[in-house]
Amino acid sequence: MSANGQSALLIDGKKIAEDIQNKLRDDIKTWSELHKRKPTLVAVLVGEDPASCKYIEKKMQAAEYVGIDSRTEKLHESVTEDELITKVVELNKDESVDGILVQLPVPQHISERNVCNAVDPTKDVDGFHIMNVGKLSLNMMTFVPCTVLAVIELLARTGIETFGKNVVICGRSKNIGLPLSMLLHSDARYELPGHEATVTLCHRHTPPEQLKVFTKTADIIISATGVVGLIKADMVKEGACVIDVGINRIKTQEGKVKLVGDVDFSAVREVAGHITPVPGGVGPVTVAMLMKNTFQAAMDRLKQ
Numbered sequence: 001m002s003a004n005g006q007s008a009l010l011i012d013g014k015k016i017a018e019d020i021q022n023k024l025r026d027d028i029k030t031w032s033e034l035h036k037r038k039p040t041l042v043a044v045l046v047g048e049d050p051a052s053c054k055y056i057e058k059k060m061q062a063a064e065y066v067g068i069d070s071r072t073e074k075l076h077e078s079v080t081e082d083e084l085i086t087k088v089v090e091l092n093k094d095e096s097v098d099g100i101l102v103q104l105p106v107p108q109h110i111s112e113r114n115v116c117n118a119v120d121p122t123k124d125v126d127g128f129h130i131m132n133v134g135k136l137s138l139n140m141m142t143f144v145p146c147t148v149l150a151v152i153e154l155l156a157r158t159g160i161e162t163f164g165k166n167v168v169i170c171g172r173s174k175n176i177g178l179p180l181s182m183l184l185h186s187d188a189r190y191e192l193p194g195h196e197a198t199v200t201l202c203h204r205h206t207p208p209e210q211l212k213v214f215t216k217t218a219d220i221i222i223s224a225t226g227v228v229g230l231i232k233a234d235m236v237k238e239g240a241c242v243i244d245v246g247i248n249r250i251k252t253q254e255g256k257v258k259l260v261g262d263v264d265f266s267a268v269r270e271v272a273g274h275i276t277p278v279p280g281g282v283g284p285v286t287v288a289m290l291m292k293n294t295f296q297a298a299m300d301r302l303k304q
């Protein structure tokens with residue numbers, strides 16, 4: 001049982017995403033009427049990976065809902081890096097396009113870094129360009145990756161304080177764990193809102209017994225690893241907040257495919273104070289933050 005003798009409160013990402021998108025829908029309507037145009041998002045999809053196609057579909061649906069014009073440029077899996085970058089540069093030059101995202105992962109023969117760096121930083125709504133990553137590390141205003149923003153939004157809207165708290169992040173990827181660590185220990189004396197946490201960043205070479213020592217002292221545990229069942233109940237301090245970023249497809253005994261996170265949900269729920277479900281936690285808010293970033297890009301471009 002958690003500190004208050006009850007199961008953890010469920011953080012409803014679907015509801016939070018709806019709230020964000022409803023507000024955006026109103027704001028975008030007003031902006032579009034004033035400027036006689038809608039914000040525009042273009043997704044570039046290489047190949048036909050089913051999970052990537054599903055993510056793109058959700059992003060396009062959300063765009064339509066909030067009033068963002070969107071389209072997907074589909075490229076064959078055999079496209080070369082040069083050809084893909086040529087497409088990105090074409091979108092960079094297109095004055096009607098505000099936001100560009102290249103759906104990751106790209107095929108092995110293409111350098112993800114080269115492609116991310118090809119996107120105009122002012123249209124980089126995924127926040128993966130080297131310049132935007134650099135700005136984030138210096139606590140400057142910039143585009144922050146959508147999953148990172150989603151975690152921050154979930155904490156803020158649930159009233160979970162980060163100031164001076166211990167946060168353990170499992171996973172140090174360049175797109176999630178690392179930028180999340182940078183934002184969570186950001187210093188309010190600079191441009192970005194300061195989240196002022198003490199952050200411990202764990203990864204695949206953190207010994208399991210050491211990982212447990214860290215998570216046991218954490219007020220907030222965030223797992224973004226893709227390792228099913230990584231966070232177990234005996235690793236969690238009573239009343240801690242547990243945010244599960246992981247998305248894993250497992251087969252049930254009946255042979256059906258089921259989505260689960262990194263957290264042993266039903267057991268951890270009995271110890272934690274707050275917990276996000278998978279699905280319905282971080283995922284929907286990530287999509288909402290992409291809409292927010294795209295609207296921001298459109299507003300910024302008119303100011304230039």
Ligand SMILES: NC(=O)c1ccc[n+]([C@@H]2O[C@H](COP(=O)([O-])OP(=O)(O)OC[C@H]3O[C@@H](n4cnc5c(N)ncnc54)[C@H](O)[C@@H]3O)[C@@H](O)[C@H]2O)c1
Nearest residue numbers: 147171172173176203204224225226245246247282283286
């Ligand atoms: N909810 C969302 O919106 C969203 C968005 C993107 C990705 N994801 C999911 O988040 C997860 C992470 O994605 P990613 O792109 O960062 O993956 P990644 O494979 O790039 O990184 C995984 C990270 O986990 C770490 N790791 C692996 N085993 C570990 C262990 N035993 N203990 C501690 N750390 C360990 C690795 O060192 C690495 O840093 C995946 O499940 C992915 O599907 C969710």
